[in-house]
Amino acid sequence: MPTDVFRGHAPGEIAVVGLGKSGRAASALLARDGHAVYASDAGGGDALLEAAGALAHHGVAVDVGSHDLDRIARAALVVASPGVPPDAPPLAAARARDVPIVGEIEVALHYLPRLRYVAVTGTNGKTTTTALIGHLLRALGRDAVDAGNIGTPLAELALRDRPPEWAALELSSFQLHDTPSVNPTVGVVTNLSPDHLDRYASVDAYYADKALLFANAHAGSRWVLNADEPEVLGLFRRLPGAPPVLPGETHGFSTRTNAAAAYFDRGAGDLVLLEEPLLPRAELPLLGDHNVANALAASLAVAVADPSHAGPDARRRLADGLRTFRALAHRMEPVGTFDGVEWINDSKATNVASTLVAVAGMTKPFVLLLGGRHKGEPYTALAEPFRRFGKVVLAYGESAAIVEKDLGELVHVERLGSSFPEVMARARALAGPGEAVLLSPACSSFDMFDNYAQRGAEFRRLAAETGSIR
Template sequence: MKVPELAEVQRLLIVGMARSGIAAAQAARRVLPHIEVVIADRQAQPEAAGDTSSLEAAGIHLAMGREDHTLLDGCGLVIKSPGVPGDISLIEEAHHRGIPVWGEVEFAWRFLENPLIGVTGTNGKTTTTELIGHILSSSGCACRVVGNVGTPISSLVGRVGEDDILVAELSSFQIEDSILLRPDVAVLLNLAEDHLDRYPDIDSYFAAKMLMFANQQQEDLAVLNRDDPAIGEMAIPGAAGRVWYGRVARGDRFGPGAGRPLVYLSGGDIRYDQERLRAISAGVRSKLRSCLAPELPGRCRNGTAGGEDSKKVIAWSETALKGEHNLENSLAAAAVCLGIGLGAAKVAAGLRSFPGVPHRLQPAGTVAGVAYVNDSKATNVDAAIRALTAFDSGIHLILGGSLKGCSFERLARAATADRDKVKGVYLIGQAAAAIGESFRRTGGEVVMCGDLETAFRQASAAAVPGDVVLLAPACASFDQFRDYEERGELFLSLVDESSKGSD
């Protein structure tokens, strides 16, 4: 337990009554019974709160529809839910009074002794987090997948054995209020423009993600994508051992900071470098020894990447995931699991059997020869562009949702570069006008649809057998939906209704 400063705290305020805030309040009642716990939300009836009677029964005080500064009176600690911006008046007043402000992940981490693998990046977090968890659990390891994937990490406080490995998807919102957070393994997948409705500029967004690495020590691991230009240009903080992965075996692609990769693609195979594996700090493996049995390679004959020191994990064609972006996700997961001591055969088995992630390039069905794909999780421009690479031609693309302050110019250029690949673009939601303007500047045509149901009908009517109707919105969903999951579920239901109608 890493919370000695809480000994004098008498009142704890949680700001934001979504899943993470509720989980933090419940955790505080379990492990800090002497502290008064208050949870506040600016909304009088937060949708995520549901039935609050169990919270009140647990002795948690509710302050709904309030954001006044008197909530801070007598307060010794503030826990900020990830969805709450740091510039609201209540949080700024807490800083002014010198009251510590922690994120929900920071709070939970202080009480958990478990090994922690944290996964961040602009895109691919959910898939990579779930894939790592699948590889570990299918290998017989006790493992919990938590964080931005849907299960708040606070929900495990006081409820999980210390030998369980925690694999956490961590967004910038969850990391930005970190103080001492120190994952045993921290993974950075990629960096691209996103969340400029939350951060003043892209550098501030990137800086929030860097906090996940800042407290790491030499016995920890930082797993980094050597193919991502933005990562190659970043000064990654902390003292962790660097573990790179990439598409080719050569090192120094983006300068001296990006070294030879542990895991890479060669001749269609995912391979690993035994010399690099032996050079990785043994500290993480020591900490995880009670959680998994390390299966480290024996001594090899030379250190030539791609030569005798290179070992095959699996052919890329044999893995369950498809698409160029999923190659990067698979390389990252393999680097993590090999790096902490799991054997290559078990990594291969997990890569081969992974069932995929809902709402992430999820096949939704085929109706009258037209394939439908749900990529509602593509909530930014970079994710939508990556989704396009999964298909060769015949795409009818549904875009739009709530604005995040980002430009759509790159997406418009990518979608209009090959008119046979993207045959139609259908726009919905708040961002429709901005996206449409970007497409018009590139000479592209769009169909203004307003809502998802209309876009679905229009795209379906235009599609012919062999085409793909792809929901990859490039936007958040909050203008018309509770979250991206609700948006994806509506798309799936529309496909199901269409399928029944064609029978």
């Protein structure tokens, strides 16, 4: 059963490391409950200073610009923000003194004992699937909020006078690492592929953290897993001392086979849920097979979360919910059609696996914008699906030379520099009516932008100018 670290930790001050949104919410929540809290962040700037002032008003001791390592090592418990790497000095100091380390999600779950939540993890598709689940729960009339890695800290929900009944909770591998009591109403794994190897020593280590979703599996658990990926179906076996069979009910979703609880019937063109058609594919307003998979996963997770979610009226509401859902920003987001060219913003695709599903989902000729800061993966896997409809790859940014080396002998590649307006102008010149320009970079954005959202916003802005520039 889940371990509640709050019952076992020695009395004393709780240290919160990192003052991003999750760290601030956890600090406020703990202080409200009467705990002595010390919060620190090595960064600086006006936003952090403002956050420090607000927490100080609640009685939290705060350091900005440095960490008091001795104070952290004396803490009864350390709460680590997901962005803080495990080898960071504050966490190393805590481990050296055997101080328990947990994450903000763990703190929030302690204060939300009656919360019913669908927890979503995986390498790609987590955010869209989480948003879909929240949207579908609300379509059923549930009081539901999207939280976790999707952007809203779970601790913010615990701070409310009236917390929600349900949460759609996105969990990264970093968050799972520090959430020993995770025990979802339904657990979802979208897919698995190598990622975050700048933080993990190996793919096995990354997958091992993903497997922690199943750490408290029991006979009443419900799981929704990608039936097209054997690695997902066997992920629980990476837990130390894992049982031969995953406890609870396991439900699969698939875009390749009809032998699953939810699947895409390509012949009929329908999304099928629990043996009955749910929605024609043509009525799902999302691009690509990967989004069909996300819709199947979300629908199935909501349907099995409660017996009342699978009846005829509930199914109609689920179908209506899928019809009214819109693509999230920077995730295969159509930003407009200008002079007959469709512009698609997939800036959130920061690894090759994510770009692979975007490219494979294209159904018209397109120009691919590929580049940014290299993350160590080869780009060669993109060549075969690109050949179906791809016209040219525009390689740009720090990774341009690597992209050209990996793909230049396999598909048509043009190497450009680090001026994004020039990249967009070249894409504009190459794409004709009835075609598309796809920004799906397979790289981080940090060589040219502050983050992927800024990159996507610039793509959107420049795309909108194409009508006046052509």
